[in-house]
Structures are given as structure tokens and as C-alpha cells.
Amino acid sequence: MSAFKPLDPLLHSQLRLAVMSILISVESAEFTFLKEKTESTAGNLSVQLDKLDKAEYINITKSFKGKRPLTTCAITQKGIRAFESYVENLKNYIT
Amino acid sequence: MSAFKPLDPLLHSQLRLAVMSILISVESAEFTFLKEKTESTAGNLSVQLDKLDKAEYINITKSFKGKRPLTTCAITQKGIRAFESYVENLKNYIT
DNA sequence: TAAATAAGTTTATATTATAAACCAAAATAA
DNA sequence: TTATTTTGGTTTATAATATAAACTTATTTA
Numbered sequence: 065m066s067a068f069k070p071l072d073p074l075l076h077s078q079l080r081l082a083v084m085s086i087l088i089s090v091e092s093a094e095f096t097f098l099k100e101k102t103e104s105t106a107g108n109l110s111v112q113l114d115k116l117d118k119a120e121y122i123n124i125t126k127s128f129k130g131k132r133p134l135t136t137c138a139i140t141q142k143g144i145r146a147f148e149s150y151v152e153n154l155k156n157y158i159t
Numbered sequence: 160m161s162a163f164k165p166l167d168p169l170l171h172s173q174l175r176l177a178v179m180s181i182l183i184s185v186e187s188a189e190f191t192f193l194k195e196k197t198e199s200t201a202g203n204l205s206v207q208l209d210k211l212d213k214a215e216y217i218n219i220t221k222s223f224k225g226k227r228p229l230t231t232c233a234i235t236q237k238g239i240r241a242f243e244s245y246v247e248n249l250k251n252y253i254t
Numbered sequence: 255t256a257a258a259t260a261a262g263t264t265t266a267t268a269t270t271a272t273a274a275a276c277c278a279a280a281a282t283a284a
Numbered sequence: 285t286t287a288t289t290t291t292g293g294t295t296t297a298t299a300a301t302a303t304a305a306a307c308t309t310a311t312t313t314a
Contacts, residue, residue: 068177068197073302076173077271082163085252095293102163106293108272114294131280133292151253157180158246172302190262201262203303209263226311228261259312270301281290 069153072146074119079104080112084147087122087139095135113137121146164248167241169214174199175207179242182217182234190230208232216241 075081082102086093099109113135116122121143125136139147170176177197181188188196194204208230211217216238220231234242 068173068180071173073270076171078163078166078171079271081252085163096291099292105273107274107295110292110294111271133279135293154249154253157176158249168301174302191260194261200304201260202264202305205261205263206302228310230262255314257312257314260310262308264305264307266305267303268301269303270299272297272299274295274297276295277293279291281288283288284286 068156071153071157072150074115074121075146075150077112079108080116081150083109083112083116083137084121084139084143087137088144088147092125092136092138095137098137116143119143119146163251166248166252167245169210169216170241170245172207174203175211176245178204178207178211178232179216179234179238182232183239183242187220187231187233190232193232211238214238214241 075084079102082104083098086098086101095106095109095113098104098113099106102109104112113122113124116137117124119142120140122137122139125138127134127136170179174197177199178193181193181196190201190204190208193199193208194201197204199207208217208219211232212219214237215235217232217234220233222229222231
């Protein structure tokens with residue numbers, strides 16, 4: 065009946081949504097890859113990834129690629145559910 | 160090619176999006192109607208309607224219904240275009 | 255006539271999104 | 285070798301935003 069269900073504020077953010085949109089279709093993605101694809105600044109991306117991580121929507125793994133730091137992100141089951149639910153809710157607003 | 164086009168910040172807001180979602184499918188709507196449908200507080204709604212009005216996404220008409228004030232809102236052509244474009248851009252994020 | 259309700263607006267606050275500034279290590283240039 | 289630039293980020297500062305609380309004015313209702 066097309067009520068306006070609340071939109072998860074964690075996902076209702078351009079950059080975080082873009083990140084989740086990428087992560088939902090790959091096994092994992094590197095920080096630099098996400099930065100390129102989303103055309104965001106490193107600072108902004110870092111902050112938003114932290115928020116997704118704290119919400120347990122993604123897992124962040126820090127390691128090294130050769131000698132350089134490597135931050136890798138992957139979506140969690142909780143993240144997948146949240147994303148799918150967000151998309152469902154959003155449909156009521158845009159159709 | 161599914162790039163992440165920027166999402167109009169004026170529309171990327173739960174309440175304003177809900178309002179536009181209603182207005183796009185009716186000729187006009189009263190303040191109290193929008194308030195009920197969106198389950199928002201009057202204060203919040205008032206502020207958000209002002210923003211949509213200033214952006215010329217909607218027109219606000221103030222009159223009287225009997226003796227009580229009546230605020231009526233209607234979407235503009237500019238609003239329709241903005242909404243449709245927002246929805247198109249958003250699809251890249253959620254599909 | 256006092257109290258409650260209606261229909262909003264204004265103002266205050268807490269949260270956010272964002273980029274600027276910063277940092278450490280590695281690679282490159284001089 | 286030493287200086288400079290680049291990489292891969294994090295931390296911090298700021299400006300904008302969403303939201304509700306407080307307020308206003310007029311109208312009913314008790």
C-alpha cells in the first residue's frame with residue numbers, strides 16, 4: 065500500500081550507497097578501487113567505510129600488497145540484508 | 160555503463176523525496192495531507208516544503224479553507240524533471 | 255471565558271557529509 | 285646519498301542538514 069517506510073540513514077547517503085552497490089556484486093574490493101569507482105576523496109571514503117564497518121555492513125581487512133598498505137572491503141550478510149531492504153523500501157518512494 | 164551520477168541533494172532526503180513522490184501523482188496536496196501521509200512533524204514538513212519551493216520544484220499556495228489557513232502544494236515542471244532525473248540516476252546505485 | 259485544537263512557522267540542536275590537512279612509508283629524481 | 289614526490293591512507297575542522305521543540309495566531313469546544 066506504498067507507505068513510506070523509513071530509509072536506513074546509513075545507506076541513504078550517496079557515497080555509502082555507491083560503495084555498497086559495488087560491494088554487493090563483488091567478493092571484495094580494494095580501497096583504491098572504491099575510490100576510483102566512486103570518484104570520492106580518500107578522506108571522505110575512509111570515514112564512510114568506517115561507518116559501514118562499525119555497522120557491520122562490511123568487513124575491512126588491512127594488509128600489504130608488496131610493501132604498500134592494502135585496505136580490502138567486503139560486504140557482510142547483514143550488509144546484504146540491509147541493502148536489499150533499503151532498496152525495497154526505496155521503491156515505494158520512486159514508483 | 161552504470162557510473163554513479165550525483166544525486167540531487169534536494170531530492171536525496173527522505174521527507175522531501177516522500178513529498179515529491181506524492182506530488183508527482185496528484186494535481187495538488189494540502190499541507191495536512193502531506194503531513195499525514197509522510198508521518199512527519201509540522202515543523203520538519205514546513206522547512207522541507209520551503210526548500211522545495213525555493214528550488215522551484217513545487218509551488219506553495221496559501222489561502223483559507225473556511226476560516227482556517229490552507230497551504231496547498233503542487234509540483235512544477237522543473238520538479239517533475241528533477242524527480243525523474245533523480246530516479247534515473249538512483250537506479251545505477253540500486254540495480 | 256478558559257482550555258484545547260488546528261495549522262503552521264521559527265529557532266535550536268545534534269548529526270552528517272565532505273574536504274582539507276596531515277602522516278608514514280616507499281619510490282623516484284637529483 | 286639526500287631530497288622530492290607519490291601512494292595509501294587517517295584525523296580533524298567546517299559547513300550544511302535533518303529534525304523536533306518551542307512558539308504563534310486563530311478557532312473551536314467545554
